[in-house]
Amino acid sequence: MEAIQLLTNIERDQDWLIANLDYLKKNFDQKFIAIKQEKVIAVGTLMEDVIKTLTVQNLDPSETLIYFISKVAIVL
Amino acid sequence: MRIPLKFIDGRIVVTPSISAESYRIRYKPVSFIVDTGSSKSFMSHGDALRLQIPISSLSHTEPLRMGGSRYELLQTKPFLFHFKTEEIKLYPIKTSKFFVALGTKKTEEAITESQNFPSILGTDFLMTNKLYLHFDPHNNEMYLSIKV
Numbered sequence: 367m368e369a370i371q372l373l374t375n376i377e378r379d380q381d382w383l384i385a386n387l388d389y390l391k392k393n394f395d396q397k398f399i400a401i402k403q404e405k406v407i408a409v410g411t412l413m414e415d416v417i418k419t420l421t422v423q424n425l426d427p428s429e430t431l432i433y434f435i436s437k438v439a440i441v442l
Numbered sequence: 443m444r445i446p447l448k449f450i451d452g453r454i455v456v457t458p459s460i461s462a463e464s465y466r467i468r469y470k471p472v473s474f475i476v477d478t479g480s481s482k483s484f485m486s487h488g489d490a491l492r493l494q495i496p497i498s499s500l501s502h503t504e505p506l507r508m509g510g511s512r513y514e515l516l517q518t519k520p521f522l523f524h525f526k527t528e529e530i531k532l533y534p535i536k537t538s539k540f541f542v543a544l545g546t547k548k549t550e551e552a553i554t555e556s557q558n559f560p561s562i563l564g565t566d567f568l569m570t571n572k573l574y575l576h577f578d579p580h581n582n583e584m585y586l587s588i589k590v
Contacts, residue, residue: 369459369469373526376471413488413557427492428470434558
């Protein structure tokens with residue numbers, strides 16, 4: 367898929383993540399979630415779990431937004 | 443030229459696509475936190491797994507302490523970043539090397555922490571590539587700019 371289209375898709379899913387962050391924190395705390403087309407399509411405790419689930423669904427993890435949900439703020 | 447940023451859960455995020463011939467990676471999106479408090483830029487362990495970068499073949503460079511944990515910076519082959527501009531064009535930045543941050547502890551908890559630590563674009567990247575950070579959350583204006 368063309369680079370700009372891929373980035374645009376990721377941005378759309380990031381916007382969905384921002385809009386639904388409270389819900390996601392309530393339901394997926396301390397989990398990795400994969401978001402595609404404004405839906406949570408995989409959940410796992412480790413990144414490998416999510417990658418495995420996506421691969422089984424014939425989805426490319428490298429083209430999917432994967433985000434770690436945490437109620438606890440990470441201070442860098 | 444401006445590169446729009448997003449404000450996700452209190453953090454400033456930029457998502458370029460990354461290509462790396464050595465790892466057969468082509469135009470893969472990676473989200474980085476723009477962190478002016480970090481002098482080092484690196485890709486997270488989790489993103490390296492997602493992009494199938496062969497972590498075990500990377501050379502160790504130096505230790506790093508972040509968020510109360512210890513990490514090891516592993517050096518990669520060259521990366522080519524493409525940033526999407528406001529004009530919906532791609533702005534390329536090539537780095538001769540980049541880094542992956544890997545947690546040094548091997549307990550399950552430490553591995554999870556290492557994987558969920560975010561990828562970072564720090565001051566080294568901004569300075570080397572002459573990028574300016576504009577951050578005005580009150581007016582919802584945030585972007586990187588480039589003097590061309």
